[in-house]
Amino acid sequence: DQQVKQNSPSLSVQEGRISILNCDYTNSMFDYFLWYKKYPAEGPTFLISISSIKDKNEDGRFTVFLNKSAKHLSLHIVPSQPGDSAVYFCAASDAGGTSYGKLTFGQGTILTVHP
Amino acid sequence: DAGVIQSPRHEVTEMGQEVTLRCKPISGHDYLFWYRQTMMRGLELLIYFNNNVPIDDSGMPEDRFSAKMPNASFSTLKIQPSEPRDSAVYFCASNYPGGTEAFFGQGTRLTVV
Numbered sequence: 464d465q466q467v468k469q470n471s472p473s474l475s476v477q478e479g480r481i482s483i484l485n486c487d488y489t490n491s492m493f494d495y496f497l498w499y500k501k502y503p504a505e506g507p508t509f510l511i512s513i514s515s516i517k518d519k520n521e522d523g524r525f526t527v528f529l530n531k532s533a534k535h536l537s538l539h540i541v542p543s544q545p546g547d548s549a550v551y552f553c554a555a556s557d558a559g560g561t562s563y564g565k566l567t568f569g570q571g572t573i574l575t576v577h578p
Numbered sequence: 579d580a581g582v583i584q585s586p587r588h589e590v591t592e593m594g595q596e597v598t599l600r601c602k603p604i605s606g607h608d609y610l611f612w613y614r615q616t617m618m619r620g621l622e623l624l625i626y627f628n629n630n631v632p633i634d635d636s637g638m639p640e641d642r643f644s645a646k647m648p649n650a651s652f653s654t655l656k657i658q659p660s661e662p663r664d665s666a667v668y669f670c671a672s673n674y675p676g677g678t679e680a681f682f683g684q685g686t687r688l689t690v691v
Contacts, residue, residue, distance in 0.1 A: 497679060506669050506682030552621065562609045562628070564673040564680030568621040
């Protein structure tokens with residue numbers, strides 16, 4: 464049973480445009496959500512997160528939206544840059560704040576930003 | 579800090595051999611996690627420690643897998659005997675209590691032939 468799903472394996476976007484990556488989850492116990500970015504041959508690196516008590520969190524070009532009723536979150540990147548090309552993982556935690564490293568990951572979405 | 583350090587970066591071994599993967603967490607972090615990434619199952623949590631004590635090992639696939647954390651600065655993940663289906667990238671991660679993200683190492687790519 465896949466509790467965190469990223470239904471789009473890949474996304475291609477023109478430089479300067481918006482990239483929208485989507486994620487759905489099924490476990491109502493998840494209380495914290497994160498996005499990680501991964502380049503080839505490297506480990507995932509943290510990008511942005513959101514608590515379940517919020518519906519939006521913004522950090523520079525990156526914004527995460529959470530719709531709890533729909534069990535859906537999305538990552539918006541505006542404007543997209545070629546350096547954003549990577550695999551993006553959605554992750555969720557049900558650790559209740561004890562450790563946000565105990566994560567359930569989605570399958571990832573490969574983002575390609577064309578110059 | 580140099581970040582989470584894993585060794586080796588690549589390991590190729592023959593089926594049936596013992597494999598030991600190593601991890602040095604970030605100093606001061608008292609949570610340590612072992613994840614595995616495969617094409618079929620994606621990134622999945624195998625086991626995690628808090629203050630060197632295993633808290634949840636429900637993700638460890640079989641008894642062939644074992645993990646230890648003898649001190650705050652070192653952990654091992656051992657597979658004995660190894661099988662071809664264990665081929666994957668193994669990541670170690672750490673974070674501090676209340677920290678809102680885990681920091682990952684660069685991973686060990688294991689190939690069992």
